[in-house]
Amino acid sequence: MANEESIRAFVQAVSGELGSEAISTGEEVLTRYGEHTLPGPDLRPAAVAFPDSTQAVQKLVLAANRYRVPLYPISTGQNIGLGSRSSVRAGQVVVDLGRRMSRVIEVNEALAYCVVEPGVTFQAMYDELVKRKSKLMISATAGPPQGSLLGNALDKGGGSGAYADHFGTLCGMEVVLGSGDVIRTGDGSLESASHLNWHVSKYSFGPYLEGLFTQSNYGIVTRAGMWVMPRPPHIESFFFTFPDDTDLHQIVDLIRPLKLSNFVPTQIRATNDLYLIAADCVHPEYGQSGGKKQITDEARRALQKRYGLGSWTVSGAFYGASRQAVQPQLDRVIAHFTRSGKGRFIALEEANEIAPLRISMNSYEGVPGEGELKMLRWRPGGGTIWFLPRTPMIGSVANEFHLASRGICRDHGLEYMVSNVCGPRFARGVHTLVYNRGDAEETARADACYRALALEFAGKGVFVGRAPTAYQGFHQGQRMSAFVEACAAIKRALDPNGIIAPGKYGID
Amino acid sequence: MHAPIPITRLDQARAAAGECVHFGFCTAVCPTYILDGEENDSPRGRFVLIKEMLASKAPPRRATVVHLDRCLSCLSCETSCGAGVNYRVLIDIAREYVESSRVRSLPDRLFRSGVAALLTSPRMLRGLRILGKPLSGLVCALPGRLGALGRLANAPGLAAFSPRGAPVLPAPCSREAPSPQLRSVALLEGCAQSVLGAEINCAARRVLARAGVRVVESRGNFCCGAMKLHLGFREQAIKQAARCVRHWGEMLAAGAIDAIAVTTSGCGSVIRHYDELFADDAELGQAAASVARAARDISVILAELPLPLANTNSGALVAYHDACSMKHGQRITREPRALLRKMGYVVADIAEGHICCGSAGTYNILQPEMSARLGQRKAANIEAIAPDVIAAGNLGCLIQISRFAEYPVAHTVQLVDWASGGPAPRGLEGFVPRPLAQEASAEVPAAEANGDNSAFW
Ligand SMILES: Cc1cc2nc3c(=O)[nH]c(=O)nc-3n(C[C@H](O)[C@H](O)[C@H](O)COP(=O)(O)OP(=O)(O)OC[C@H]3O[C@@H](n4cnc5c(N)ncnc54)[C@H](O)[C@@H]3O)c2cc1C
Ligand code: SF4
Numbered sequence: 001m002a003n004e005e006s007i008r009a010f011v012q013a014v015s016g017e018l019g020s021e022a023i024s025t026g027e028e029v030l031t032r033y034g035e036h037t038l039p040g041p042d043l044r045p046a047a048v049a050f051p052d053s054t055q056a057v058q059k060l061v062l063a064a065n066r067y068r069v070p071l072y073p074i075s076t077g078q079n080i081g082l083g084s085r086s087s088v089r090a091g092q093v094v095v096d097l098g099r100r101m102s103r104v105i106e107v108n109e110a111l112a113y114c115v116v117e118p119g120v121t122f123q124a125m126y127d128e129l130v131k132r133k134s135k136l137m138i139s140a141t142a143g144p145p146q147g148s149l150l151g152n153a154l155d156k157g158g159g160s161g162a163y164a165d166h167f168g169t170l171c172g173m174e175v176v177l178g179s180g181d182v183i184r185t186g187d188g189s190l191e192s193a194s195h196l197n198w199h200v201s202k203y204s205f206g207p208y209l210e211g212l213f214t215q216s217n218y219g220i221v222t223r224a225g226m227w228v229m230p231r232p233p234h235i236e237s238f239f240f241t242f243p244d245d246t247d248l249h250q251i252v253d254l255i256r257p258l259k260l261s262n263f264v265p266t267q268i269r270a271t272n273d274l275y276l277i278a279a280d281c282v283h284p285e286y287g288q289s290g291g292k293k294q295i296t297d298e299a300r301r302a303l304q305k306r307y308g309l310g311s312w313t314v315s316g317a318f319y320g321a322s323r324q325a326v327q328p329q330l331d332r333v334i335a336h337f338t339r340s341g342k343g344r345f346i347a348l349e350e351a352n353e354i355a356p357l358r359i360s361m362n363s364y365e366g367v368p369g370e371g372e373l374k375m376l377r378w379r380p381g382g383g384t385i386w387f388l389p390r391t392p393m394i395g396s397v398a399n400e401f402h403l404a405s406r407g408i409c410r411d412h413g414l415e416y417m418v419s420n421v422c423g424p425r426f427a428r429g430v431h432t433l434v435y436n437r438g439d440a441e442e443t444a445r446a447d448a449c450y451r452a453l454a455l456e457f458a459g460k461g462v463f464v465g466r467a468p469t470a471y472q473g474f475h476q477g478q479r480m481s482a483f484v485e486a487c488a489a490i491k492r493a494l495d496p497n498g499i500i501a502p503g504k505y506g507i508d
Numbered sequence: 509m510h511a512p513i514p515i516t517r518l519d520q521a522r523a524a525a526g527e528c529v530h531f532g533f534c535t536a537v538c539p540t541y542i543l544d545g546e547e548n549d550s551p552r553g554r555f556v557l558i559k560e561m562l563a564s565k566a567p568p569r570r571a572t573v574v575h576l577d578r579c580l581s582c583l584s585c586e587t588s589c590g591a592g593v594n595y596r597v598l599i600d601i602a603r604e605y606v607e608s609s610r611v612r613s614l615p616d617r618l619f620r621s622g623v624a625a626l627l628t629s630p631r632m633l634r635g636l637r638i639l640g641k642p643l644s645g646l647v648c649a650l651p652g653r654l655g656a657l658g659r660l661a662n663a664p665g666l667a668a669f670s671p672r673g674a675p676v677l678p679a680p681c682s683r684e685a686p687s688p689q690l691r692s693v694a695l696l697e698g699c700a701q702s703v704l705g706a707e708i709n710c711a712a713r714r715v716l717a718r719a720g721v722r723v724v725e726s727r728g729n730f731c732c733g734a735m736k737l738h739l740g741f742r743e744q745a746i747k748q749a750a751r752c753v754r755h756w757g758e759m760l761a762a763g764a765i766d767a768i769a770v771t772t773s774g775c776g777s778v779i780r781h782y783d784e785l786f787a788d789d790a791e792l793g794q795a796a797a798s799v800a801r802a803a804r805d806i807s808v809i810l811a812e813l814p815l816p817l818a819n820t821n822s823g824a825l826v827a828y829h830d831a832c833s834m835k836h837g838q839r840i841t842r843e844p845r846a847l848l849r850k851m852g853y854v855v856a857d858i859a860e861g862h863i864c865c866g867s868a869g870t871y872n873i874l875q876p877e878m879s880a881r882l883g884q885r886k887a888a889n890i891e892a893i894a895p896d897v898i899a900a901g902n903l904g905c906l907i908q909i910s911r912f913a914e915y916p917v918a919h920t921v922q923l924v925d926w927a928s929g930g931p932a933p934r935g936l937e938g939f940v941p942r943p944l945a946q947e948a949s950a951e952v953p954a955a956e957a958n959g960d961n962s963a964f965w
Pocket of ligand 1 (some may be wrong): 078097
């Protein structure tokens with residue numbers, strides 16, 4: 001952590017070079033940018049910077065090098081449950097790129113990509129495409145509409161639809177390294193006035209550097225290309241619900257072939273009862289148990305009945321020329337999921353009346369929405385931690401992890417809420433731990449629960465794919481030391497003074 | 509210092525403030541924070557100021573009043589909040605606290621009371637419109653709030669809502685009542701709307717008649733109290749609202765009406781919360797709750813009714829604006845769009861739908877600078893659509909938007925009226941119907957059939 005004097009000098013230098021609107025040490029600003037939803041105290045930054053261009057970011061990084069002040073970049077900081085806007089350690093200078101760098105630089109209709117600055121949000125990109133009467137659509141997440149397209153992709157986020165792999169859709173970046181150098185990746189690095197392939201091909205000469213700037217602290221990405229897909233004339237969401245907890249076994253085995261052959265073009269989600277229902281109601285027994293116990297099976301069944309949902313609900317979508325055109329695929333999928341007699345098809349008219357399913361429909365249609373945010377009020381107190389492992393798409397394996405996680409949550413008096421976002425070979429297990437951050441005992445349980453889950457998965461050979469800031473050091477400690485050393489060596493090469501977010505993703 | 513606010517309400521406000529758990533989703537959608545990035549002009553900032561103010565029991569600080577006055581009460585923050593904080597309750601109490609503390613200067617107080625009185629009294633409003641006409645050019649040129657009032661009175665959109673020369677009478681109820689649940693309704697006249705937007709309710713009457721719903725005339729025009737409530741004059745607002753509750757409550761109890769149709773969402777968002785407004789009122793509590801339940805936006809009512817299609821409007825491109833009082837205040841977004849589409853319109857969403865147009869009741873008079881910036885931003889987003897008409901379910905928004913966007917404006921119900929056989933809204937008289945996009949065939953989408961090979965489905 002930099003000392004007060006160097007911070008003061010840094011702030012002065014930045015206001016001098018970039019103007020007073022480029023940096024703030026206002027009391028309210030520092031308080032707000034330190035807040036998060038994880039166990040542990042808020043992490044007050046030393047200042048918050050608001051650069052307006054790549055050149056401004058570069059000047060900021062050079063000044064930080066001069067005064068040895070650590071910078072923590074965020075795009076929009078709607079990273080609730082993963083660290084919010086706060087830095088990984090207190091006393092870093094949060095660089096809020098989203099405030100003044102929010103231009104959509106290009107939308108290429110023919111090659112279906114866009115080039116964005118960090119502040120372009122899911123909502124803004126959706127709006128931009130509507131405004132341009134574009135034939136393209138974004139892959140929305142069910143998360144905050146004001147979250148950044150770029151910030152989400154850099155954290156290896158995932159969305160809905162056929163382009164759900166947001167990390168995979170990143171192509172061609174401009175990055176300010178920790179040293180202050182500016183690089184363009186891929187074909188963008190060619191010494192030329194134009195770069196025709198920069199945002200369309202990952203197959204450029206030499207090593208593929210883009211992965212280095214995801215979940216790391218080697219540079220600040222100031223713009224990137226992202227692939228988007230042509231909007232289909234018709235999008236048909238589908239839903240099936242299964243009654244029992246252990247049905248996950250057959251569900252995963254049923255989904256796998258649909259994704260391996262890409263018969264269903266979107267990722268398919270297998271989401272449990274409480275993950276969906278929490279978006280529309282609060283814990284019915286919280287007052288009674290004081291939050292000490294997991295919801296009873298009795299109350300959970302009552303909620304299932306109220307919403308017409310079973311233990312697991314499967315969702316996905318077809319794209320096609322019209323409803324008629326997708327009907328044959330839909331019929332086959334209905335037969336596939338109902339064959340065992342356990343899955344029930346939920347027709348669209350019915351799904352439309354079930355608020356949590358409407359959220360999914362919007363998301364498959366590429367429309368950002370705030371519906372799912374309400375799940376965070378399941379318990380009072382605003383505590384949320386995302387636990388994000390992945391499991392291979394084998395029913396027995398997925399079910400084994402599910403039973404273990406459910407047990408761990410129960411042992412810690414917290415609810416088991418998960419959405420398995422399934423691809424052909426692995427599923428992202430999006431677990432959310434909602435807890436009362438205002439209650440120290442419950443917070444300690446949530447923290448212990450997260451760690452127990454992480455150890456359980458790691459013990460069985462599964463690592464997380466993304467992690468809240470508070471646990472990034474812990475997870476880095478779970479890996480082989482040679483890998484950790486390799487990360488540190490890259491850090492020293494690209495950021496010799498350790499300016500960018502020391503400690504982020506466990507890299508110092 | 510100030511008239512005491514009942515403990516129960518202060519407790520309610522404290523409870524609402526206590527619900528805030530600092531997610532920060534709200535800051536990203538707050539229009540005033542988006543414009544200037546000032547923390548105290550964000551919902552979170554205002555929360556802290558309100559909490560401090562209520563806890564202090566002292567007159568509010570000047571800075572607190574400034575930041576609270578800049579709040580539009582648009583409730584965008586409430587919609588985005590993951591914790592379900594009831595911001596409406598908080599800001600209403602805060603405004604009441606500020607007004608009752610009498611910290612404002614005398615001219616400021618007089619101006620605010622004057623605006624509230626003027627906009628809630630059709631007689632005064634009518635008189636001023638006539639008397640003020642010769643002076644309007646002069647007033648418009650004035651700086652500050654008076655000028656803002658003048659410019660608003662001269663907004664181009666106002667002409668779209670004035671009643672037509674020869675009154676167009678409602679068509680007689682030509683059908684059987686469409687459903688036993690909806691045979692007859694009361695229609696809220698609205699105080700400002702009855703003078704500035706009379707054509708809106710004329711259109712509503714015609715459409716309801718065509719759909720076989722009888723409009724039961726009220727014994728006079730009552731103000732619902734919304735305007736005064738938002739200005740912090742709660743006691744006066746409740747007095748106004750009580751008259752509505754008594755009147756409609758009796759009609760509902762007697763079975764004379766099945767619903768109250770509301771054509772101005774600013775009023776709807778308050779009437780539909782009358783149960784909370786009268787929660788502690790032993791005499792009117794029950795009636796208020798029944799009125800709140802019975803009040804429905806006209807678009808919600810019409811979405812369920814059968815209507816004839818005249819096809820004179822086919823293919824007209826509508827930029828639909830979600831009034832905050834509709835989207836955030838009542839969470840109504842799907843019905844108006846579905847209704848317009850059902851009536852043959854092509855509906856386009858306006859970018860940044862979560863950001864207010866700057867109308868916000870009296871905001872465009874009291875905060876003209878911020879309001880104009882928001883109006884311009886909305887107009888720029890509409891410009892990208894280049895619609896045939898801009899529609900909304902709230903007169904105030906349409907007047908505000910008409911000052912910045914050069915397209916005809918119409919209330920949703922006027923468009924439904926036109927599409928079902930009524931007159932074209934002003935500015936659309938010469939519209940030539942366009943063929944609607946063909947329903948996609950089973951195999952080939954319409955675009956491809958028309959030779960567009962940019963995507964293949
Ligand atoms: C209810 C709910 C549902 C959610 N659903 C989903 C979901 O379906 N899918 C999903 O992926 N996420 C989901 N999220 C998580 C999350 O909210 C988003 O991924 C998030 O909004 C990411 O964007 P951001 O701009 O807020 O990120 P930021 O906080 O700005 O950044 C995220 C990370 O990337 C780094 N970073 C950001 N910008 C840069 C840059 N320019 N250069 C270098 N590093 C940078 C930051 O340091 C941080 O580590 C959900 C969250 C909630 C609360
Ligand atoms: S009501 Fe609107 S202006 Fe006021 S704090 Fe909320 S979002 Fe901001």
